[in-house]
Amino acid sequence: MTSLLVVIVLVLLAVAIWQLTKIFDLTQVSLDSDDSQVANDDDNNVQGYLMFGFLAFIYIFTIYGVYTWGHLVLHTPASDHGATIDRLMNITWVLIFTVQAITQVLLHYFAFKYRGNKDKRALYFADNNKLEAIWSVIPAVVLAGLILYGLYAWTNIMFIDEDDDTVVIELYAQQFKWTARYAGADNVLGKANVRLIEGVNTLGVDLSDPYAQDDIVVSELHIPKGKKIHFKMRSQDVLHSAYFPYFRAQMNCVPGMVTEFAFTPIYTTAEYQALPYMVEKVANINAIRAKKSLELVAKGEPGLDPYTFEYLLLCNKICGSSHYNMQMKVVVDTPEDYKKWLSEKTNLVAEVKASKAEPAAPDASSAKDTTVAKDTAAVAKIAMK
Amino acid sequence: MSAEGHDHGHDHEHEHHHKDTFITKYIFSIDHKMIAKQYLLTGIIMGVIGVSMSLLFRMQLAWPEESFKIFNVLLGDKFAPNGVMANDIYLALVTIHGTIMVFFVLTAGLSGTFSNLLIPLQIGARDMASGFMNMISYWLFFLSSVIMICSLFVEAGPASAGWTIYPPLSALPQAIPGSGLGMTLWLVSMAIFIASSLMGSLNYVVTVINLRTKGMSMTRMPLTIWAFFVTAIIGIVSFPVLLSAALLLIFDRSFGTSFFLSDIYIAGEVLHYQGGSPVLFEHLFWFLGHPEVYIVILPALGITSEIIATNSRKPIFGYRAMIMSIIAIAFLSTIVWGHHMFISGMNPFLGSVFTFTTLLIAIPSAVKAFNYITTLWKGNLQMNPAMLFSIGLVSTFITGGLTGIILGDSTLDINVHDTYFVVAHFHLVMGISALYGMFAGVYHWYPKMFGRMLNKNLGYVHFWVTAVCAYGVFFPMHFIGLAGLPRRYYTNTNFPLFDDLQNVNVLITTFALIGGAFQLVFLYNFFVSIFYGKKAVQNPWKSNTLEWTTPVEHIHGNWPGEIPHVHRWPYDYSNPGHEEDFVPQTVPMKEGEVVLHH
Structure with a gap:
């Protein structure tokens, strides 16, 4: 309701300004010649000063922004290659801020300094090859540097050496949830195709494939610190994008093909939670949530839970109605904890056998996440209409 | 003399004829000036719809799942029960906002209006090469607009797969309700739109090549014409590819082919599709999609070049360099599309190639920006509203363009791809900049279109509020993008991680609402x-250019007598050899006057 009031106030404000300009126009009645709507020297003066004011606005807004929102920006990458990306990012930012600062000053200062005056005449200056060569060559050289660094980093990140000692994990995307499949002791994923989806085998794994015998399917991703994780992504329905913001990692999941990304986590979840910046961020978020909770409780609704930081896998490619809630918790364990966690999981072949042994049992995997199931069902229902 | 007399009589006859029938003068007109006005009017109407949509979904983002009466009034009980916006209609609004703004406002509304108005007038032609085709082009555009608007009223909702309509989401009604009839209408509308755009572009190219008046060599053309000409060529090269993508998608949707679909399990069953790839669609889409942003921005830059030179009372700095950079941008624009697909699953080697070509575009863009700034230096700046919008364009083009260095670099794109950082970048560099170009053009050529002046004080208010709000909306957006917030999320409340971004979202929406409301000032000024x-x-x-040698009252054929001849380039402002600070192109060279090497 308050927002509606805000809108009404804005509209009234607009009306007021329109009235003001009308009055302003009426005061200029004596100048009712044909060129009264062309800028005169008074206009040039006022607008020139406003240009200078706008320059100040851009600068102050930028400084204010960096000061107030700077802490929101992701930092301290949780992966090995993240530092490279962040370094390149910082170099680029220095460049951008320098160019931005200089060009905006020149643009708006010139607009102010050379504001028109009917007694003045502009300089007839049409060309200068030297100047133009300078500002073609300088960007070219600077960009060449950025391109070289960028390509070097890109090659290191994206080309995955198959011989490396990696942990192979499949990320499986569907509307609107993630599932992970571990390759097991042989570190090779069994073949899979959506045509083989049946019952608990929700990923369509080919159970007759020898490599598939030790595959493990889970709905919460655990990865060991300090080991390179080789993700192979699949999607069963539409495009999704596996986005791990804290690991500086992202790759689309495409139905009909397998995509890849690899990174090495360097902080366990507990270590990352304890980073001073993260402690501060979480405290800030919890203060916001506590305030919101009070409002909710006053309205008779349940309050919000306090927040603790967890790594998340988000979907970052529009994938349907509940795109905004497609997430999976990611836990980085110490290698020992990871081994222990994995050893407690039963493999898919055993799960399938168990489900066949007791056919009356409800479909375990679909009951796991009721909200997701509901969403999918709703979409299906609308579609059928 | 006899030719002149003949022309005059001919024109007179035409005019007489047109006065008689309202329909041929105002509706099925083949006069380029009337068609330009039709494009502008349609563009403005579509713009009001597109901008209003963005205000609605911005309200949802600032105050998620809160109840607003206006949602219920505008979206109805199905999509906004109790005034709370539903998640499906949120995606639909985002999709249609993007489609309308990119294609209907900034392609047809901007290019259609000013190419039609200015090409014949500035090169000295009586009309377009084919007036009839021009008329068909407008009416196809009108038809496609009507179909797009109709798609909003489909029961399951309009297309909601994002303006990039990536399959399988856009192909399967099981995946999202908007991919039913809504998406069919979207595709039909776009197919017609492309036909319209191609007819227009062909006409522009042919007219510029063939119908220039005596003395109007290619290097005496105003930069507006260069921009429209090159834009039309980009359109001819790339729009057919989007048409083919749209047709193949229609085949996949309706006739069971598998161009873009493979191995899909949805709503509890396996679909028959096999062997296609959504990545193919992405390639086809962005082969138009990326040149499209230059189709949007180049005409705006052309308009700006003309307005900055006129109002600085100075020649545009580096005329030949400006032409070269337009051509360079046009060429590079067709080989950079892959930077939208760094993490699409295509071979990373291609990512390296596209990073290289993409960052190259920064060079001609930098040349243009520096040349504008140098044009202002030691000028005698006439601060008309059109000039303010042009300076504003240079400002946002720089601010938005610089962040392109981050997004064009595949390594950096990994983490900011599809976040709000991208939204901030492209809105500044092509959305706001192109809109400024369009506004600048309207303020500058309004007297040419309607024979009357726009009120300058309302123009000043319009510019300053818009300028502050544009930065107010898109500058903070960079930060929430760098915080990792994905775009196209209906709400962030499911991620406590993003709770500290909420007050930024409220600020952005507040600026958007103020900026949106102040566009009413423009609309009032325009229509009154x-x-x-x-x-x-x-x-x-x-001004020096030829359009200002035509009479204020429009006549069919533009000039009552003979078409004027051109003797010089269009930027002889403050030439020391002349008394006045402008020398129209029709003024013959003085004896001994030196021709600059432009």
């Missing part, structure tokens, strides 16, 4: 001035 604006003189801005 058509009837009550001050009468315009023939050459109000003391």
